[in-house]
Amino acid sequence: MVEYLILFAKAVFILLIALVIMPVLIYVERKGSSFIQDRTGPNRAAIGPFRLAGLVHVLADVTKLLTKEMMIPPHVNRVYFIVAPFIGFTVIVGAFAVIPWADTFHVAGREIPMLVADLNGGILYILAITSLHVYGMVFAGWASNNKFALMGGLRSSAQMISYELPLGLAMVGIFMVFQSVHLNTIVQGQGELLWGWLPRWGVVVQPLGFILFTIAAFAEANRTPFDLPEGESEIVAGYHVEYSGIRFAMFYMGEYVAIVLSSCMITTLFFGGWQVPWLTTQQLVDNADLLLKIMLGAGGLGALTFAVWMFIYGQRIKGNFGGSIKEKEGDVLGVINLVVAAVMFAAFFRTFGLDLPEWGARTVTLVVQITMFVLKVCFWCWVFIWVRWSLPRFRYDQLMSLGWKKMIPLSFVNIVLTALVILLIDRAGG
Amino acid sequence: MTAVLFYFFAGVAVIGALAMVSLRNPLSGAFALVGTMVSLAALFAMLNAEFVFILQILVYAGAIMVLVIFTIMLLNLDKQELKEVPVSRMRLLGMGAVCALLAVGFIRVFSHFGSEPPAFIDAEFGSIEGVGRMMLGPYLYPFEVISLVLLVAIVGVVLLAKRVV
Numbered sequence: 096m097v098e099y100l101i102l103f104a105k106a107v108f109i110l111l112i113a114l115v116i117m118p119v120l121i122y123v124e125r126k127g128s129s130f131i132q133d134r135t136g137p138n139r140a141a142i143g144p145f146r147l148a149g150l151v152h153v154l155a156d157v158t159k160l161l162t163k164e165m166m167i168p169p170h171v172n173r174v175y176f177i178v179a180p181f182i183g184f185t186v187i188v189g190a191f192a193v194i195p196w197a198d199t200f201h202v203a204g205r206e207i208p209m210l211v212a213d214l215n216g217g218i219l220y221i222l223a224i225t226s227l228h229v230y231g232m233v234f235a236g237w238a239s240n241n242k243f244a245l246m247g248g249l250r251s252s253a254q255m256i257s258y259e260l261p262l263g264l265a266m267v268g269i270f271m272v273f274q275s276v277h278l279n280t281i282v283q284g285q286g287e288l289l290w291g292w293l294p295r296w297g298v299v300v301q302p303l304g305f306i307l308f309t310i311a312a313f314a315e316a317n318r319t320p321f322d323l324p325e326g327e328s329e330i331v332a333g334y335h336v337e338y339s340g341i342r343f344a345m346f347y348m349g350e351y352v353a354i355v356l357s358s359c360m361i362t363t364l365f366f367g368g369w370q371v372p373w374l375t376t377q378q379l380v381d382n383a384d385l386l387l388k389i390m391l392g393a394g395g396l397g398a399l400t401f402a403v404w405m406f407i408y409g410q411r412i413k414g415n416f417g418g419s420i421k422e423k424e425g426d427v428l429g430v431i432n433l434v435v436a437a438v439m440f441a442a443f444f445r446t447f448g449l450d451l452p453e454w455g456a457r458t459v460t461l462v463v464q465i466t467m468f469v470l471k472v473c474f475w476c477w478v479f480i481w482v483r484w485s486l487p488r489f490r491y492d493q494l495m496s497l498g499w500k501k502m503i504p505l506s507f508v509n510i511v512l513t514a515l516v517i518l519l520i521d522r523a524g525g
Numbered sequence: 526m527t528a529v530l531f532y533f534f535a536g537v538a539v540i541g542a543l544a545m546v547s548l549r550n551p552l553s554g555a556f557a558l559v560g561t562m563v564s565l566a567a568l569f570a571m572l573n574a575e576f577v578f579i580l581q582i583l584v585y586a587g588a589i590m591v592l593v594i595f596t597i598m599l600l601n602l603d604k605q606e607l608k609e610v611p612v613s614r615m616r617l618l619g620m621g622a623v624c625a626l627l628a629v630g631f632i633r634v635f636s637h638f639g640s641e642p643p644a645f646i647d648a649e650f651g652s653i654e655g656v657g658r659m660m661l662g663p664y665l666y667p668f669e670v671i672s673l674v675l676l677v678a679i680v681g682v683v684l685l686a687k688r689v690v
Contacts, residue, residue: 175552175556214575215575215652215653216575216576216578216579216653219576219579219583219653220579222579222583223579223580223582223583223586223587224582226582226583226586226587226588226591227563227582227586227587229587229591230559230591230594233591233594233595233598234556237552237594237598245598248598249595249598249599252591252594252595253595256588256591256592259587259588276653
């Protein structure tokens, strides 16, 4: 019974990571694009005094999409038209099951691996599941019975099949170096140090593999510069042109969950996953007391700085809204942050003279590793957005020639080189 | 639990296969086949054949069936071409052959009914390491021959594609 509860909690947790980052990503996409294009971006929607620098717009967007009428045009194939958005979204969410977000957690005599499905197949499972993702787009394109939608569906399936190969081949180097396809083993292998000072991250031992994998991951997620399936200047909006309301939102959310998944994979394979650089799990557990102090102290200082900033901001927006309640936002947020800072400082001083029990130290380690993992994933999500607003789109023949003529040969070269180096090191060592 | 899952996936596989041959719409048929492939993969997973499970989804459901659907969508079949074909003698012969095969299968299945189920192979057998050792160990020669056959196919395709018509 407890086993099932733990499994359930873990499944909910990884879903929460995926589904909470998603709306934040939509916000960051809008705000980040405005930052790159030197605009202000969304900042109007408000709940009471809170505008939260445009974060309320996400709620407004979601409300709009949920309450909008779902149109089913008369010329579509109804069954496939309705099923298609769900295939794409469900499949991507299912792939999160094998991603580890922290080291094995020891509590009350149990060893709980911090991933939902501890499959031996590991990363191959992600490849297999995401290969089903293309059905959503193909069926949407075909069922819409619209030539632009069909073009979009065809483009997406051609693109995803082409780039699945370099994606898989780029990972082979990683499997050879870490001698496993099991994600947690790969992450544990990345905790070691090269020459005593350099973390043995995937990007250090497999630089070419990393570049190939990242490019292929961009193509798999259908993101710029590979967003030809929905190239709006050529085929309106591609496979989801006939969709509206929450069905359209399913495609939209699927795209962002795919970004989170790609970021998780890049982080796990090439950037050490949950590993804190230079600190092993054992070191983290041993120094949990100090870590807790640092976290609480830094958190308190951060909240205090934020509170001061909010008070200054509150002064600045005085009179901007003609005496409306929105002018109070800075003051309200400042007070809230002062309270948070006070609680954190109180906890900080409370930790002195407190003997941290074993499970406490383990929990602190868990929190630190999860934070590390989420931070790395967020960074990569930001790179996805950064690239989208910096690079133009490929032409279709360029896309195909890059995938088949450049990336696949390069990934073979990477495999052969890796094998040679591993062989030479083995010879030298043995 | 295992029995329930087995009957569920086995049922989906059989229904999908039947739907594949009986549905008029070619795309629906292809989609039914995808369902069969995925349920077969689930059955493999329950038999500790983890690697075959992953490859079944990756290769059959993810790549081959996508190509099939791709082709169906590009062919743009008319309603005319989908109309009923009169039952010919060859067709009757084929049906007879299928029925005979089915009968043999049923006899074999039911003659084992109620007897002890065969023992599980150990979990190591179907893992990636296990399959890899098999392929590069005792079965190295057949493995290389199959690679050669695939190479011949690739070269043939390139040759056909390059021919000026």
